[in-house]
Amino acid sequence: MEEKEETKVVRKRSLRVPGVLIALAFVASACTGGASPSPSAAASAAAPSTAPSEAPSVAPSAGPSLPTAVGPGEGRLDLATWPYYVVGGTGGEQGLGADWVTAFEDKTGCKTYAKVYGGSSDGVALMKTGEYDGGAFSGDATLRLIAGGDVAAVNTELIPSYANVFEGLKNQKHNSINGVAYGVPHGRGANLLMWRTDIVKPEPDSWSVVWDGGSKYAGKISAYDYEIYIADAAVYLMATKPDLKITDPYSLDATQFQAAVDLLKEQRKNITTYWSAVQAQVDAFTNGDMVAATTWQLQANLLTAAKVPVKAIKPKEGTTGWSDTWMISSTAKHPNCMYMWMEYIISPLPNATATVFFGEAPVSQEGCAEAEKQSAGHCETFHATDESYWTDVHYWNTPSKECIDGRGPICTDFAEWTKAWTEVKG
């Protein structure tokens, strides 16, 4: 009788237990599920959703059938973009103390939503969803997007400000095919070497501080967390290992590629964490977790504004860089708004505001004049008109089997770069 009583109690208790555990399992899944915004997307703004699509009056697509007129706006615009390119307005990045989207919305009635990505490959993936009308992309994404049929050719006649854009930015390898433009330039910049001036001494003038000289600051070096960073190793090898005969950091044959990968594997020993989100790098430099790394002018500006002792330069070996392009999706639901945006963002005032904010070179003389008003000496600092500055800045490009430097089909392609990057990080 006693025993029976006991088992009854036990059973009653055991009934309560599953409740606790099931609740726990739910919390567990909710915890991890809720955290799905990745570190690299930490700075991202509101995610756009598809709006009811109206019949577009222009139907841009690749090839000869270019639109011939821009009709009335569709009332909405969804963009995939680099951080700090679409700021303010309804769905641009908020809370940054700047706003150049509201003026566009007031003018065109196109409510603008931006999805921010942290690296070119993420940008390509976003465009492949077909959810976006267009976006701003660097040269290591543009060619992939064109090849994948994700973006359409652009009729630059419909974009009046295009006429003023510096000739050196038009019809380049990364934004056109056979003289047909696939977008309009937004701005260009160089990837810089940044360091904490109170810790890194003497003042470096070479990338060696993050490569062979990195052991001096072991555990405090950082690098950009995308496969395209392999090109930065190649740029350093161009200067330090001339017998490898690298002429273009995006055209690497097997031997040259291996040398770059080996250099990166050596560097990894000194890496604290790789950075992909702008804010993460800013925080790490502020705390002193990173003391030397590749960066964009943007981070240097943010840190200087916060009185962190940093300096950023283009080292003597030259560097990689980017020249960004606004492109229109081949399946854009709001093509008119996208055309209006392309016109707006390269027109002098917005282009000046956006490029001054980010710290990059505007795309036209008129843009420079406006930028000058906001930040004296801007175009000189960023060498907007000084073509000689850009000769040793190798714009991001998409590596392919057929070498970009014309050596034939002996180069490593993008898939191999991606694979190697996994290996480098280990």
Add this chain to the structure above:
Amino acid sequence: MRAFWRTLYRYPRVQLGALLAAPLGWLVIAYLGSLALLFISAFWTIEPFSGNVVTEPSLDNFQTILSEPVYRTITLRTVVTASLVTLTDILLAFPIAYFMARVASPRTRGILVVSILLPLWSGYLVKAYAWRIILSEGGILNWILGPAGLKGPGYGDVAVWLVFSYLWLPFMILPIYAGLERIPGSLLEASADLGARGGHTFRKVVLPLALPAVVAGSIFTFSLTLGDYIVPSLMSSSQFIGNVVYSNISVNQPLAAAYALVPVGIMIVYLAVARRLGAFEAL
């Protein structure tokens, strides 16, 4: 209308079916369906330049994962860390759970349960970033240890282990607590009556009875560590399975899918073992 209800009444199976249709539909379509898609896409490949998916079945991705040593290294690192985290959590959780279940007064027990559940109410990212700040170069840990001439571990594998152990601890404490609470006090008394000392009773009575609960808790700590990628990317420069999946998903989705099947496989084995140890009866 009445005829409808009457028919329903006559066929209880139809009734049951109607009741379960929604939850089962969710389980099959949304949950198992996405798993099936993952499995299928693992056999696809991509066109290297444009990154477009080629839906022709091939075993390339699996070959890559098996032949390239880096994927083995990453798998091993993930599994070893998950095991270490699980072990650490068992060692930390057991005394706390035992105290809660056997020693504490109902009032203290209530306070303890609440204080263990409390961290679960704050966001996972908040806690992870808090640890990032604690462990950073100019962070609290170095500030505290500094005067003693010591230094924190900094970012790296140790930091990853530490943060995971912290994050999943409640998921270990609660099952063990529930398991220990279920052991009838009379068994312990009987053991003592028969002359066993405390340690002996613990080893021969408490531990075997609590084992299924420990294994049940380990399912949480192990699987949560296995699938996470945010903590490793915040705390270290080395990758976990989740990081490789995340960084490949935008470049090479089929490869990411194939690699994502590895933790699924590991968990199937783990759950099979857990089942043999009676963990599911403890749930």
